[in-house]
Amino acid sequence: MKNLKELSERRAAAAQAKEQLLKKFEAAPKPSDPDMVAKRAEREAIAAAREARRADRERSLQEDFALQIAEADAIACAASAEADAREADARNRIARVLTDEAERKAERDRRYAARKARQR
Numbered sequence: 001m002k003n004l005k006e007l008s009e010r011r012a013a014a015a016q017a018k019e020q021l022l023k024k025f026e027a028a029p030k031p032s033d034p035d036m037v038a039k040r041a042e043r044e045a046i047a048a049a050r051e052a053r054r055a056d057r058e059r060s061l062q063e064d065f066a067l068q069i070a071e072a073d074a075i076a077c078a079a080s081a082e083a084d085a086r087e088a089d090a091r092n093r094i095a096r097v098l099t100d101e102a103e104r105k106a107e108r109d110r111r112y113a114a115r116k117a118r119q120r
Contacts, residue, residue, distance in 0.1 A: 029036050 031037075031040075
């Protein structure tokens, strides 16, 4: 008999717990309750502000990235122009050396021809 008494007590306790749980859910505020509507609106406003801050941060990062790309392009263009100038200077120097050598050779040939002309 002791088992039956324990069983009935456990069933009663379970039923009472179930009732208390139902009462708790019935007492909970409904979604249409003004306080709940206000809280939901507040959460939505906070979420919208958070999204706006995230969008501003993203836009700022993109602007910074675009600025860095522009700076990198400017540096690359300057480096390219400097390299082109050095290359042009080297070509000019080579051309001057070749021209000077050609003039020295022409002068040497002229002196040689003049010497041969005097010998005849």
